[in-house]
Amino acid sequence: MAQAQVLTFTDRGIYCPAGDFFIDPWRPVDRALITHAHADHARWGHGRYLATHGSLPVMRHRLGDITAESVGYDETRRIGDATVSFHPAGHVPGSAQIRVEVAGEVWVVSGDYKLGPDGLCEEFEPVRCHSFISECTFGLPVFRWHPQNQVAGEILDWWQSNASQGRFSLLGAYSLGKAQRLLHMLRDGPGPILTHGAVENVNEVLRAQGLALPDTVRVTPDLDAKAHPGALVIAPPSAFGSSWARRFAQASTGFASGWMQLRGVRRRRAMDRGFVVSDHADWPELHRAIKETGAENIYVTHGYTDIFARHLNEIGYNARVVPTEFGTDEDGAEDAA
Numbered sequence: 001m002a003q004a005q006v007l008t009f010t011d012r013g014i015y016c017p018a019g020d021f022f023i024d025p026w027r028p029v030d031r032a033l034i035t036h037a038h039a040d041h042a043r044w045g046h047g048r049y050l051a052t053h054g055s056l057p058v059m060r061h062r063l064g065d066i067t068a069e070s071v072g073y074d075e076t077r078r079i080g081d082a083t084v085s086f087h088p089a090g091h092v093p094g095s096a097q098i099r100v101e102v103a104g105e106v107w108v109v110s111g112d113y114k115l116g117p118d119g120l121c122e123e124f125e126p127v128r129c130h131s132f133i134s135e136c137t138f139g140l141p142v143f144r145w146h147p148q149n150q151v152a153g154e155i156l157d158w159w160q161s162n163a164s165q166g167r168f169s170l171l172g173a174y175s176l177g178k179a180q181r182l183l184h185m186l187r188d189g190p191g192p193i194l195t196h197g198a199v200e201n202v203n204e205v206l207r208a209q210g211l212a213l214p215d216t217v218r219v220t221p222d223l224d225a226k227a228h229p230g231a232l233v234i235a236p237p238s239a240f241g242s243s244w245a246r247r248f249a250q251a252s253t254g255f256a257s258g259w260m261q262l263r264g265v266r267r268r269r270a271m272d273r274g275f276v277v278s279d280h281a282d283w284p285e286l287h288r289a290i291k292e293t294g295a296e297n298i299y300v301t302h303g304y305t306d307i308f309a310r311h312l313n314e315i316g317y318n319a320r321v322v323p324t325e326f327g328t329d330e331d332g333a334e335d336a337a
Contacts, residue, residue: 006082006100006107006131009299009322014109014133018102019082021050023109026325033084035111036095037062037176040326050077052086054094054122054209058176061205073122089113090124091279092177093206099127107131108293112326114278115285118148120184120211121177126292133299134290137280137327138258139308145258145282152185155275158254160190163230168251172237172271175199177279179234180206180213182256185277187214192228194219196235196244219244237269258282290317302327 008015013025013032021031028045035041035051037058042051049068051059056070071077073096076085081103086096091112098109106129113135115124155171162169173179175198183193183203193216195203200218207213217228225231225247237255239245258278259265266274281289290298290312298319300309305321312319 006102006105007109007133009324013324016079016082016100016102019079019084019100021079021082022046023098023100024111024326031079033098034059035089035098035109036092038092038112041111052094052096055096056094057205057209058094058202061201073125087127088122088125090115090117090121093121093180093209093211095121095177097125097127099129105130107133108295109133110135110289112137112280113289114281115289116145116148118181118184118279120181124289126289128294130295131297131299132290132293132295133301133322134286135280135302135326136286136300136305136308137303138261138278138282139286139300139304139311141283143258143261143278143282144284145276145278148185148277151275151277155182155186155254155256156189158252158273158275159186159232162252163190166229168225168230168248169232170240170245170248170251170253171232171234171275172240172253172255172257172269173199173234173277175236176202178256178277179203179236180211181279182234182277183213183216186232189232191230191232192217194223194228194231194233196233196239198236198239199234219247223247225249 012027014023022029023033024035024041025032030047032046033050037055042059044063053070083101085099089095089097100107108127108129117123159169173182179199195216253271254273255269255271256275256277260274260276298312298317299322301322301324309319309321
């Protein structure tokens with residue numbers, strides 16, 4: 001009798017029959033193992049949650065009163081007939097790949113990941129496996145990231161130029177992961193850093209966990225913007241064009257995202273500047289990560305799935321596309337349209 005697959009793909013999410021649990025399910029289930037706290041992977045409504053020590057506090061902040069427990073990286077758990085462990089993914093603080101072993105066969109669900117160190121997240125750890133479930137948000141050859149210190153220099157120069165003219169620098173960044181990475185990158189900038197409440201709420205949770213972030217000023221309704229000349233203001237993209245943003249008169253606007261690699265997206269965003277900063281693997285990193293797993297079977301879940309799977313098959317992998325509901329929240333995947 002043929003052995004059942006370690007993981008299967010259902011209309012509720014990625015399912016492990018041997019352990020009777022789901023990984024990052026998008027519809028309510030009894031038991032959910034969560035790779036990271038972005039809302040397209042960690043959703044409300046599950047009976048029980050399991051995540052890393054670094055992810056769970058942000059999940060509780062975002063999801064409220066949930067029944068959950070946490071584990072450390074590389075710690076193994078036996079769930080039914082499956083052995084599971086969480087390993088660094090390098091995407092955002094606390095993010096993980098989830099390794100599942102059943103009867104000697106190993107599958108890894110990567111969630112979202114990047115390989116380049118950013119000085120803030122736990123660095124990506126290759127995990128050997130037979131089958132690897134990979135995102136490919138930026139699965140085209142055009143996506144190749146520049147070194148972080150180079151991009152930080154570009155943003156600091158923009159900020160300095162604006163500050164010298166008495167202008168605010170209003171920078172769009174997703175509130176979990178990207179915003180904190182920018183704070184770390186720009187900690188020695190030429191002025192104060194103001195933050196939108198959505199960003200500062202996450203900052204507070206991460207600081208309570210010991211994450212070292214520079215001092216920031218929360219933007220409240222009674223804040224006098226003129227008291228912070230030349231400030232950098234970090235806010236989620238949804239705040240742009242709102243009454244919240246209009247208090248920063250004559251600000252120069254920028255957006256930090258991997259999608260800024262594409263001129264068409266930069267035009268649609270209508271920002272003064274676009275900075276290529278991504279918390280996802282670029283084209284070379286996707287190939288390196290897949291190679292280092294040693295896996296023959298690759299399942300691609302969100303991004304340029306058809307193109308990337310076809311390319312992987314051409315270079316000798318057994319690759320297929322798996323439809324999911326990932327990539328609809330903080331990673332800005334709507335910009336791929």
